[in-house]
Amino acid sequence: MKRARASFVATLSAVALLGATGLGASCNRNNTTPPNVQQDPARNNTQNGTSARPQNGEQNPQNTANADRVTEVAGFDTASLSTAERDLLWNVANDVLSPCGDPHSLAVCARDRLCSTCRPALRFLSRRVQDGFDAERLGELVRARFARDVVQRINIDGAPVRGNAAAGVTLVEFSDYECPHCAGVAPVLRDIEREFGERLKVVHMHFPLSGHIHAMPASRAAVAAGRQGKFWEYHDLLFANQSALETANLEQYAQRLNLDLARFRADSAGPESEGRVGSDRREGERLQIDGTPAIFINGRRWPSALQLDRAQIREWINDELELVGQGGSPAGAAPAAAPAH
Numbered sequence: 001m002k003r004a005r006a007s008f009v010a011t012l013s014a015v016a017l018l019g020a021t022g023l024g025a026s027c028n029r030n031n032t033t034p035p036n037v038q039q040d041p042a043r044n045n046t047q048n049g050t051s052a053r054p055q056n057g058e059q060n061p062q063n064t065a066n067a068d069r070v071t072e073v074a075g076f077d078t079a080s081l082s083t084a085e086r087d088l089l090w091n092v093a094n095d096v097l098s099p100c101g102d103p104h105s106l107a108v109c110a111r112d113r114l115c116s117t118c119r120p121a122l123r124f125l126s127r128r129v130q131d132g133f134d135a136e137r138l139g140e141l142v143r144a145r146f147a148r149d150v151v152q153r154i155n156i157d158g159a160p161v162r163g164n165a166a167a168g169v170t171l172v173e174f175s176d177y178e179c180p181h182c183a184g185v186a187p188v189l190r191d192i193e194r195e196f197g198e199r200l201k202v203v204h205m206h207f208p209l210s211g212h213i214h215a216m217p218a219s220r221a222a223v224a225a226g227r228q229g230k231f232w233e234y235h236d237l238l239f240a241n242q243s244a245l246e247t248a249n250l251e252q253y254a255q256r257l258n259l260d261l262a263r264f265r266a267d268s269a270g271p272e273s274e275g276r277v278g279s280d281r282r283e284g285e286r287l288q289i290d291g292t293p294a295i296f297i298n299g300r301r302w303p304s305a306l307q308l309d310r311a312q313i314r315e316w317i318n319d320e321l322e323l324v325g326q327g328g329s330p331a332g333a334a335p336a337a338a339p340a341h
Contacts, residue, residue, distance in 0.1 A: 026291035027179040027209055069094050070107035076122060081129065088138075089129045093122060096139045099146035106142065120319045121146045127315070137305060144303050145316075151299050154283055158276070160204045160231045163193055167201040168324040169317050174205045174284045174294040177219060177238045178212035178245060182293045186239040188310050196317060199326055204235065206280040207292050214245035217268070219277045221250040224267035230257045298324070 071090050078086050093107035100117035102109050106125070109118040125142055133141065144150065156172060173189065175182045193202055206222075208215030218238050225234030237253045238245065254264040267273055284294065295302040297313075298320050306312055 026181050026293060027176060027212070028291040070105070070111050073107070073111045073122065076110070076119075076126075078126065081126065085129045088135060089126055092129075092135050092138045092142070093125060095135075096142055099142060099148070101148060117146055117323065120322055124319065133305065141303055141305060145300060152287070153299075154287065154296070156203050156205070159280070160226060160235075161201055162204075162232050163196075163201045164198040165201055167196075167199050168326040169196070169199060169298055169320050170201045170203060170296075171317075172203045172205060172296040174207040174280070174289050174292060176207055176209050176212055176215045176292040177222070178215040178242065179209065179292045180242070183239045183242045185293055185295075185308055186236070188308075188313065190236075191310060192313055192317065195314070199321060200317065204231075205284065206277045207284045207289060207294065208277065208281065209292060216277065217247065217250065218245050220268045220273040221254070221264075223273035223276045224264050224270075225254060225257065225259060227267050227272070228259050228263065230259060233257055 069090065070093065078089065081089060090107065093110070094105050096106050098104045098106050098109035098115070098118055099121050100109060100115050102113065102115070104113070106118055106121055109115045110122045121142055124145055125138060128138055128141055154172065171189070171192075173182075189202065193200060206219040208219050222231060222234050222238060225231055234253060234257060237256065241249065241253070250268070251261060251264070254261055287294075293308070295308065297316055302308060302316075
């Protein structure tokens with residue numbers, strides 16, 4: 001494993017924490033699972049007539065000089081939507097402010113300006129309509145996914161990187177080796193890495209939760225393995241053997257990777273591993289992370305309302321590749337191998 005040498009930062013947004021069921025679940029600081037935040041379709045259907053409220057005091061973006069309501073955008077297909085879903089889509093698209101920063105609604109910007117941000121945002125909105133979200137949540141999701149002014153920055157200098165360090169898309173994960181939800185999403189992220197290959201950079205950030213007594217020693221052991229060039233191999237072994245994270249187990253995994261055991265022990269207990277894990281955790285706390293896994297893709301926090309599954313991660317990365325001008329991965333494309341760093 002080679003660490004990323006240059007000092008660089010990944011941008012990210014302060015959006016809600018991960019959901020609580022399936023791959024959208026998370027462990028929190030108290031080692032409890034938060035209630036499910038996925039919207040109930042039955043509840044959503046009763047709220048489809050509500051409007052998405054403008055954020056941060058913004059006025060409703062309906063153009064008073066041109067009050068016609070957009071119900072069609074050239075090249076944008078709504079045939080898969082029901083009549084009710086189509087009405088909801090255009091209600092929200094006409095009501096929310098364009099995320100690209102232009103003083104228009106999302107619908108007007110997508111129709112009249114051929115905006116490279118608003119077109120993907122309209123597609124994203126259409127998918128979430130089909131997922132059953134209500135109008136208010138739809139507006140929040142569009143803003144969280146595409147608005148520019150919610151972006152913050154995180155220092156990932158020195159963190160382990162897998163994939164292409166110069167890729168157009170960066171996925172940063174704050175993770176805990178004892179968190180079952182992190183273990184559940186690990187193989188999904190590995191498949192995503194293989195599919196997108198050179199177009200994706202994956203960054204690991206340690207965030208051991210205080211309620212998981214084995215998480216801190218496991219993180220320090222992973223740092224120690226990294227000092228011998230085996231971080232990602234050790235990382236994968238920890239998740240594959242999550243029920244066995246005692247000290248003896250950690251040393252067995254080091255031996256399995258043919259690490260210098262004496263050096264591994266010294267490094268696990270040493271100041272560098274303590275400093276690396278502590279630095280990552282402080283950065284996560286600055287971002288108000290209180291649960292794992294916490295994932296950011298090109299600066300945007302994975303919203304709690306979305307399931308953290310292969311299809312939605314893939315969709316998000318494909319859209320992001322379009323936004324950065326690199327094009328998405330076509331459906332059914334053969335996965336590309338991602339080199340380990």
